[in-house]
Amino acid sequence: MFTMSRGGEMIGRGHNRRLYPRLFDCDYLHLSTLREAVRPFATQCRGQLLDYGCGSKPYRELFTHTTSYTGADFEVYDRHDMMLGADGRLPCDDESFDAITSFQVLEHVKIPSFFLAECCRVLRPGGLILLTTHGMWPYHPGPHNDDFFRWTASGLEILMCENSFTTISISGVCRGYLCLLQQLLVLHDPARTKRSLAKRIVYALYSGIVNLAGMVAFKIMPEMSQQGDILPVCYVVVARKTV
Numbered sequence: 001m002f003t004m005s006r007g008g009e010m011i012g013r014g015h016n017r018r019l020y021p022r023l024f025d026c027d028y029l030h031l032s033t034l035r036e037a038v039r040p041f042a043t044q045c046r047g048q049l050l051d052y053g054c055g056s057k058p059y060r061e062l063f064t065h066t067t068s069y070t071g072a073d074f075e076v077y078d079r080h081d082m083m084l085g086a087d088g089r090l091p092c093d094d095e096s097f098d099a100i101t102s103f104q105v106l107e108h109v110k111i112p113s114f115f116l117a118e119c120c121r122v123l124r125p126g127g128l129i130l131l132t133t134h135g136m137w138p139y140h141p142g143p144h145n146d147d148f149f150r151w152t153a154s155g156l157e158i159l160m161c162e163n164s165f166t167t168i169s170i171s172g173v174c175r176g177y178l179c180l181l182q183q184l185l186v187l188h189d190p191a192r193t194k195r196s197l198a199k200r201i202v203y204a205l206y207s208g209i210v211n212l213a214g215m216v217a218f219k220i221m222p223e224m225s226q227q228g229d230i231l232p233v234c235y236v237v238v239a240r241k242t243v
Helices: 028-042 112-122 153-162 177-185 197-220
Strands: 047-052 066-073 097-102 123-134 165-173 234-241
Touching: 028 123, 028 165, 028 177, 028 197, 028 234, 047 112, 066 097, 097 112, 112 123, 112 153, 153 165, 153 234, 177 197
Parallel strands: 047 066, 047 097, 097 123
Antiparallel strands: 123 234, 165 234
16 A cells, blocks of 8 residues: 655664764765754653664664664564565554654655554554654655655644644754755765766765755854754654544
8 A cells, every 4th residue: 555665774884874974975964963853752752662664773772761672664674573564554463562663754655644544553542653754855766665745844743633643743854054955965966876986085075065064054053054944854753642
């Protein structure tokens, strides 16, 4: 019924690039601000946790207050994780988990209401859901998934309410001028085209300079660099299952 992206990739020997991007990475601004936005909510997740669309579970280390961390995806790399069926249905009983996370998956889900219905089904009453999804980001289908949606805070709130969740907060991440700088780098992403080693080095230096400028701008004038809810690269949604 839907296709799902892998929640993240482990790139480089022993380096979790998704959680700890390098200054010279083209998506540094997005990933570094997303990590810091997720961190305080991750500590609110308790008990048994499910990472729905887990990929390589790049955000796992942020969840320090859980008793278990189980992943679910179409491909899994840990024998304790769950393999999803072809329709994306979770192979577990109702009310099996205290919390659910999902990182950059919702935009790849063909039927978001089905995805959230599964989340609601396996959550215990009052259980917490923490998900992230894109606002402003280029089209990015994968080899086994498509890219269907972009969201606004209002749209996400309606979606959560319609699927038996009470929203606690919806936060835009990497907004305003930071978003513009991030899009500038992604438009020239060397991963999208083949480039010589020399050009890749030049681009890495260029990315580092732009990222550094974004960091300085954020420190000096945070309100201007992330003005309101304008042009967020992505959103962090926190909600509870309606009892």
